[in-house]
Amino acid sequence: MFYRLTTAVLSFFILPLIARAEETLVIATNIYPPYINADVENSFLPELFEEIGAKMGVEFRFEILPWRRCEQAVESHMAWAAIPYHKTDIREKNFAFSDPLYLxxxxxxxxxxxxxxxxxxxxxxxxxxxxxxxxxxxxxxxxxxxxxxxxxxxxxxxxxxxxxxxxxxxxxxxxxxxxxxxxxxxxxxxxxxxxxxxxxxxxxxGAGLHLMTSKTYPDNDTLLERFNTAMAEIKSSGTYAQLVEKHGLTLRY
Structure with a gap:
């Protein structure tokens, strides 16, 4: 009886973690060298997102679309976010932005x-x-x-x-x-x-390139907070600088 109870209690705590680990978020983007190359997985931003995803406990899936369709995918919630985007006054009326991915x-x-x-x-x-x-x-x-x-x-x-x-x-x-x-x-x-x-x-x-997402996406504030926290940890650990150097970019904070 104690074993079954212990197992039930453990399952209660572990199952949410498993569900979170299997969470998938779609990212809309287009080929944009040197940040996103035709070889998408071996590009600066997708590799950065792989590190961020590991910290967040999510998997990011990239969809390559024309730029206008990237924005439409975010508006319709077909994608959680689009990258990389500049902030503008017009965009900030409808969209939320992460901390800078790159300057x-x-x-x-x-x-x-x-x-x-x-x-x-x-x-x-x-x-x-x-x-x-x-x-x-x-x-x-x-x-x-x-x-x-x-x-x-x-x-x-x-x-x-x-x-x-x-x-x-x-x-x-x-x-x-x-x-x-x-x-x-x-x-x-x-x-x-x-x-x-x-x-x-x-x-x-020196403007930032950001992740841009809909303000009305479910739990968006929480997702952005988790994303920004994970990215800050990657920057403080030195991993971010290593990725910047690997892809021939200039480190700017």
């Missing part, structure tokens, strides 16, 4: 076939009126460019915009600086890489 800056990239690198200096975005700006549908800067009255030609990927930049169909394209140089080196031979350059002033300086 990065973004610049306008340009190309000059002669290598002269004539720079388009600007103080405010409105100073870029008259130039053809490339963009990616659904990105954080859409509302900024609209408000500034810029001539923006949107495409579906960074690769499309960098190719358009190289052949002169657009004059400038904003992109995370690390990502921009990474993709340029993947797409073009060294003699053409040398003709790309960035404007001096960053579009975004």
């Amino acid at each position: 990065q800056d973004s610049h306008f990239f340009a190309y000059d076939a002669s290598g002269v690198k004539a720079r388009h200096n600007y103080a405010d975005l409105a100073d870029l009126r008259g130039l053809r700006i490339g963009g990616v549908f659904g990105y954080y800067y859409e509302s900024w460019f609209k408000e500034a009255g810029l001539d923006v030609d949107f495409a579906h990927s960074e690769e499309q915009n960098l190719n358009r930049l190289k052949v002169g169909r657009i004059d400038l394209f904003p992109i995370a600086t690390t990502l921009g140089w990474y993709q340029i080196r993947q797409l073009f031979p060294p003699e053409e890489v040398a003709n790309f350059y960035t404007l001096q002033k960053p579009l975004v300086d």
Whole structure:
């Protein structure tokens, strides 16, 4: 009788832990080197999430989707969250954000076939009126460019915009600086890489890339708290720095 009672008591405490360990959370994202490569599992953010999941007692399952569908998946609760996303005033009305997954800056990239690198200096975005700006549908800067009255030609990927930049169909394209140089080196031979350059002033300086989730997702506040706590532990243990170094990124806090 005592054995059965003990077993029942132990089961009462253990079963919730087992259920928690088997919890699966869907993460919507798109291929976004060097943070999320075509080889998804061997990428910086998925490897970071594997470490975070181990701390939280959950499994993260990644779904590769176009960026606009990532946001829709979060809104419909088909995914718990989407990564990596910048905070904006518009997004913060409907979504909740984790602590920063990574800090990065973004610049306008340009190309000059002669290598002269004539720079388009600007103080405010409105100073870029008259130039053809490339963009990616659904990105954080859409509302900024609209408000500034810029001539923006949107495409579906960074690769499309960098190719358009190289052949002169657009004059400038904003992109995370690390990502921009990474993709340029993947797409073009060294003699053409040398003709790309960035404007001096960053579009975004040291902004965070975040996990973005719906405020109405079940138990979302608790999930975010668990996520942030786990990530903080990974950063304090040195594991985060090791992942950053492994994937050729720059450690910024």
